[in-house]
Amino acid sequence: MILPGGTVGVLGGGQLGRMMALAARRMGYRIVVLDPSASCPTAQVSDDVVVGALTDVEAAKQLAKKVDVITLDTEHVPADVLDQLEAITPVRPAASVLRTIQDRQTQKQFLDKLGMPQAKWAPCEDVDKALGVVGRPAIVKVRRAGYDGKGQIRIEPGADAKAEFAKLKGEPAVAEALVPFAREISVILARGMRGEIAIYPLAENVHRRHILHTTRAPAPISAQGKKRAEEIGLTVAEALGHVGVIAVEMFELPDGTLLVNEIAPRTHNSGHYTYGACATTQFEQHVRAVCGLPLGDPRALTGAVMVNLIGDLWRDGAPPWRAVLERPEARLHLYGKDAPAPGRKMGHVVLLDDDTDRALATAEQMITALTPP
Numbered sequence: 001m002i003l004p005g006g007t008v009g010v011l012g013g014g015q016l017g018r019m020m021a022l023a024a025r026r027m028g029y030r031i032v033v034l035d036p037s038a039s040c041p042t043a044q045v046s047d048d049v050v051v052g053a054l055t056d057v058e059a060a061k062q063l064a065k066k067v068d069v070i071t072l073d074t075e076h077v078p079a080d081v082l083d084q085l086e087a088i089t090p091v092r093p094a095a096s097v098l099r100t101i102q103d104r105q106t107q108k109q110f111l112d113k114l115g116m117p118q119a120k121w122a123p124c125e126d127v128d129k130a131l132g133v134v135g136r137p138a139i140v141k142v143r144r145a146g147y148d149g150k151g152q153i154r155i156e157p158g159a160d161a162k163a164e165f166a167k168l169k170g171e172p173a174v175a176e177a178l179v180p181f182a183r184e185i186s187v188i189l190a191r192g193m194r195g196e197i198a199i200y201p202l203a204e205n206v207h208r209r210h211i212l213h214t215t216r217a218p219a220p221i222s223a224q225g226k227k228r229a230e231e232i233g234l235t236v237a238e239a240l241g242h243v244g245v246i247a248v249e250m251f252e253l254p255d256g257t258l259l260v261n262e263i264a265p266r267t268h269n270s271g272h273y274t275y276g277a278c279a280t281t282q283f284e285q286h287v288r289a290v291c292g293l294p295l296g297d298p299r300a301l302t303g304a305v306m307v308n309l310i311g312d313l314w315r316d317g318a319p320p321w322r323a324v325l326e327r328p329e330a331r332l333h334l335y336g337k338d339a340p341a342p343g344r345k346m347g348h349v350v351l352l353d354d355d356t357d358r359a360l361a362t363a364e365q366m367i368t369a370l371t372p373p
Ligand code: AMP
Pocket: 119, 139, 141, 146, 147, 148, 149, 176, 177, 178, 179, 180, 181, 184, 207, 210, 211, 249, 261, 262
């Protein structure tokens, strides 16, 4: 058990690392982050930063020597780098978890082996052959390092598949059938060092242009649907031997069937609502799990809606924050990013409201008010 006063190392300095660092420091831990930028969102709130790429083994080893445990802000740290760090200090989640998850094809094979339901998929070395298996429309995704729709193409029934596929520039890829989902949900849970589990209220997610737009929690769902979603989350976390917070994103079909879309072995954008809405935030929970502490209470204290603030809102400079700050139920989170590019996640707002339909409507009004004319 690593008690407060100990030092947590974080690989990757984005917003997830930042919010984890804030939670850890509140609890009395020290934080050291590895990131290519000395002024990344996490470094701004950390005790120390090692500047280096996430693929830089020597820099990562330097970090390992300064900390009691290593964890991650992103799943895109090469598992081979993690293998080398495990010889120096505990890495949680382990290199083996990342090795299964970080390649979409390996992840899908793992899910198939577990008997978890997924969209029809196929390896995509030859695009025509892959489309022969999954049909059209299809989505072709790069196996590694894609996120927020980056490294994905959609192939429509009439499209020139080879020309579309060429846009991925020869990156290894998988093809998936396009799922006619009724909605998207995610299960966020934590698994501790002794296999103990804490499950958060289910999240209902809406994406825009492949980027998460809103999360509503708890998601309105039947008792049976909730049970099934939680079972899937639990089965995945246990089979991986995961330690920490994990998110399993799913598609819900019109008949209620759930298909796993993807697994993120870390805190997740659709769990941001827990900061404010739940007794223990996903960030504190992750720190507790990787430090071997007992898990905190995941119970919701209120309903909530989270809405992401994307770089497009900064087109004419800082958005008019009054539209957020004047609402007593709104909590503003900004990540300290200095380059607000279109499509980049810059922050989010959590609206604390038991009436989540009303909160969703408020979120849309707020985004309209923040959007440049
Ligand atoms: P991903 O990066 O795989 O999570 O994809 C981002 C978003 O794209 C998902 O949350 C969905 O909204 C959409 N998407 C991805 N894969 C599919 C699919 N097979 N069918 C329908 N929509 C998808």
